[in-house]
Amino acid sequence: MSRIQKNVSLKPYNTFGIDASASLWFSVEKEIEVTEFLIDNLANSFKVMVLGGGSNVLFTQDFDGIILHNAIKGIRVVEEDRDSVVVEAGGGENWHSFVMHCVEKGWGGIENLSLIPGSVGAAPIQNIGAYGVELKDVFHSLDAIHLTTGQKRVFEGGDCQFGYRDSVFKRGYKGQYFITKVRLRLEKHPQLNVSYGAVKKELEALCEKPYSIGDVSKVICGIRNRKLPNPEKIGNSGSFFKNPIVSREKANEVLARFPNAPHYIVSDREVKLPAGWLIQECGWKGKRFGNYGVYPYQALVLVNYGGANGRDIFKLSQDILESVEAMFGIRLEREVNVV
Numbered sequence: 224m225s226r227i228q229k230n231v232s233l234k235p236y237n238t239f240g241i242d243a244s245a246s247l248w249f250s251v252e253k254e255i256e257v258t259e260f261l262i263d264n265l266a267n268s269f270k271v272m273v274l275g276g277g278s279n280v281l282f283t284q285d286f287d288g289i290i291l292h293n294a295i296k297g298i299r300v301v302e303e304d305r306d307s308v309v310v311e312a313g314g315g316e317n318w319h320s321f322v323m324h325c326v327e328k329g330w331g332g333i334e335n336l337s338l339i340p341g342s343v344g345a346a347p348i349q350n351i352g353a354y355g356v357e358l359k360d361v362f363h364s365l366d367a368i369h370l371t372t373g374q375k376r377v378f379e380g381g382d383c384q385f386g387y388r389d390s391v392f393k394r395g396y397k398g399q400y401f402i403t404k405v406r407l408r409l410e411k412h413p414q415l416n417v418s419y420g421a422v423k424k425e426l427e428a429l430c431e432k433p434y435s436i437g438d439v440s441k442v443i444c445g446i447r448n449r450k451l452p453n454p455e456k457i458g459n460s461g462s463f464f465k466n467p468i469v470s471r472e473k474a475n476e477v478l479a480r481f482p483n484a485p486h487y488i489v490s491d492r493e494v495k496l497p498a499g500w501l502i503q504e505c506g507w508k509g510k511r512f513g514n515y516g517v518y519p520y521q522a523l524v525l526v527n528y529g530g531a532n533g534r535d536i537f538k539l540s541q542d543i544l545e546s547v548e549a550m551f552g553i554r555l556e557r558e559v560n561v562v
Contacts (some may be wrong), residue, residue: 226250227289236292237277238340239507243534247289251315254295254368254403261373271370273401276317279349279460280560283533293344293405298324302408309363311406314344318351331413332361334436335422338447340454340461344402347378348392350385350556354419354443359385363408367400370454376400388465388558415439421446431512434521450521458527459518464498464555465524477551498547498555499523505546515539537561 231248234240240308244537247269251257270288295313298321302309308330312321318341322333335356347365351358364379366408380406392400415434418422422442429436445472452459469477477484481504487495500520502508509519516539520522523538540557548554 231290233277233286233290236274237280237282238454238458239277239281239460239533240454240527240529241282241531241536243282243285243533245288245290248292249289250292250294252294252296254366257291257368257370257401257403258373260291261370262370264449273370274396275314275345276340278340278342278454279345279558280562281460281533281536282562283537284562285561291401293305293342293401293403295344298461301406307408307410308413309406309408311404312343314342314402316343318343318346322440325409326436329411329436330409331411331415331436332356332409333358333407334413334440335416335443337440338444343405347383347385347402347405348390349388350383351389352388354422355416357385359383360408361407361409363406365402366404366407367402369400371399376394381440387468416510450516450525452520452526457518458529458531459524460559462498462523463525463557463559464502464523464543465558466495466498467501467553467555468493468495469553470494473553477553490528496553497523501547501551501553501555502543505543505550507543507546512539517543 226249228248231245232242233245234242249260271291272286272288272291273291275293284353294315295316297313298316299311300308301311310330312326319338321343322337326334332424335354336351337352339351346358347362359380362380364377366375366377368375413436417426417439425442426434426438429442451461468489471492471494474486474496485497485500489495499522507517508522510517514528515536516526518526527536
């Protein structure tokens with residue numbers, strides 16, 4: 224295929240800003256190009272990786288294979304009635320730009336997911352979520368092509384096996400599918416989700432009632448900009464670790480030692496503990512090791528201050544995992560995919 228490039232730097236294509244390279248690179252702009260790629264039998268000749276916005280990946284080495292960059296664009300309405308709309312977006316669309324498009328149209332449901340970095344195609348893989356909303360709450364379906372058989376498949380909600388920052392695409396089908404299109408069902412008369420205290424507090428301070436989805440989006444963008452570093456200035460992938468969900472017994476054990484520890488009831492049996500708080504209690508917040516470290520304003524975020532390599536950042540994450548486990552008996556799990 225004539226548009227395949229050789230020895231491409233991945234630095235512009237990962238938000239950590241790691242200077243790794245790919246042996247081969249193909250930017251997929253149309254769904255049919257995935258099929259053509261498979262017909263040429265390239266998937267059987269090289270190791271294949273699909274890359275979207277690069278916001279959830281840490282490269283610890285060069286990639287010896289071919290990267291399929293999802294650059295499929297386009298947004299359109301596929302269903303509509305008086306109360307809701309099903310909107311379809313290409314997998315290569317920028318997620319935040321897509322959110323802003325929907326907010327401007329008055330389609331509610333994803334305004335709480337404003338400013339999350341990455342692409343539309345990566346959103347269901349991670350089941351992205353923030354401020355009381357997850358992608359699964361508005362998910363309709365997606366189209367994907369199997370990278371071995373070339374078979375096109377439509378995945379509906381149950382097929383994706385969504386969990387907390389999880390889906391079948393991170394487990395049984397990891398690396399097997401190229402997601403070409405994603406469809407969400409959004410509301411024309413949305414019920415706003417402002418259950419998170421910080422969001423409600425800022426809305427009350429900055430906006431007039433009745434609040435709009437635009438108000439919610441604006442407030443959340445402000446909160447995220449204060450808490451998280453801009454990848455264009457400081458390399459990072461946002462939250463590096465998942466917030467652990469533990470048993471009531473384990474949570475009570477932690478609370479007996481730290482009565483003021485933040486915690487969120489998930490069910491009668493489970494409690495969510497903030498990973499950032501656990502990491503902070505272990506003394507990691509703001510720790511810097513030359514050109515990489517832990518972000519001073521949010522311990523959940525590992526950062527590349529410039530010129531760091533992925534191996535050093537991975538080693539730091541491993542040290543943090545072991546430290547939290549030693550202190551609390553809780554094993555954190557990385558959100559970021561390590562390559």
